[in-house]
Amino acid sequence: MSEPRLVIFDVDGTLVDSQEMIVAAFSYAYNGLDLPVPPRGQLLSYVGRSLELIFPELSPELDSTTHLTLTQAYRDAYVHLRQERGSNATSPMFDGARAALDVLKAQDWTVLAVATGKSKRGLDKLIEGYGLEGYFMSQQVADFHPSKPHPSMVQACLAETGVDAARTVMIGDTTFDIDMGRAAGVKTIGVSWGYHPVETLQADTIIHNFDALMGAIDDLIGPHE
Structure with a gap:
């Protein structure tokens, strides 16, 4: 396994x-x-x-x-x-986001986490609003960490879940996300639909829709064996 x-x-x-x-x-x-x-x-x-x-x-x-x-x-x-x-x-999900989360959550070999510039209150309200309770084993927010791109949030996710950095990927839309992941020694996936120009993202791979996410994750950190 x-x-x-x-x-x-x-x-x-x-x-x-x-x-x-x-x-x-x-x-x-x-x-x-x-x-x-x-x-x-x-x-x-x-x-x-x-x-x-x-x-x-x-x-x-x-x-x-x-x-x-x-x-x-x-x-x-x-x-x-x-x-x-x-x-x-106020914060509609991007097309395919919820389906992707559902697929990943159903995989017993995959652990989910978030690393966000939101406050704890803001993240809690979002999770409640979308019924995402129990989806994320680790929830890292701005209240308790230096600002991105400092690697603290990703490091906390690794420590809290016990997963090795080599089997971890950070997914984000800004250079702050990608630089944070790289600084923590994990693979990175940049998304093209976010708030920073895609050409500025120096991620390990770029995806243009959620349909491409599963393949990108498998390629970077390995599928279930």
């Missing part, structure tokens, strides 16, 4: 399309202080980073107190939008 394998997913831009909600929350935060909202593309380029680091990088001309105010306003807006509209409306 082969060793178990670990499949780690990023969330925003990989499993769910939350860009409208993210941009809306950014807009709410900046508008609340009568500040100009940065361009949409610039906002989305930061998806995956820890929120505390985003505003100082987006608006370095502002002071630290204003950065903290923007951070809290973003969080408040995100929570309000999710409560008002629900996960299916």
Whole structure:
């Protein structure tokens, strides 16, 4: 019997399309202080980073107190939008994502995990909204780790599940995800439908739809034997 394998997913831009909600929350935060909202593309380029680091990088001309105010306003807006509209409306799953998770969960030789820039509260609400309780053996969030691309989240997944790095793959849509996986010594799969241009992803392989995911995982970390 082969060793178990670990499949780690990023969330925003990989499993769910939350860009409208993210941009809306950014807009709410900046508008609340009568500040100009940065361009949409610039906002989305930061998806995956820890929120505390985003505003100082987006608006370095502002002071630290204003950065903290923007951070809290973003969080408040995100929570309000999710409560008002629900996960299916604010963070719809990409085509094929749920089916892929179901297939992988049914494999007793595959362990699932997530490594996300979301807060624990945000991830918990998303899992509840989609009925994904019990899918992910390890759930690593921004509250307890340095921001991506630091390898801490992936390292925690490895430690928590006991799966070897050689049998692990990180799946994400941003350079932060891919660099994090590489820094932790695991294989990486980049997805082309997310928030960073696909040509910037230096992943071991790139997929363009979820139909290609199973073959990519098998190729990189081995199938069940």
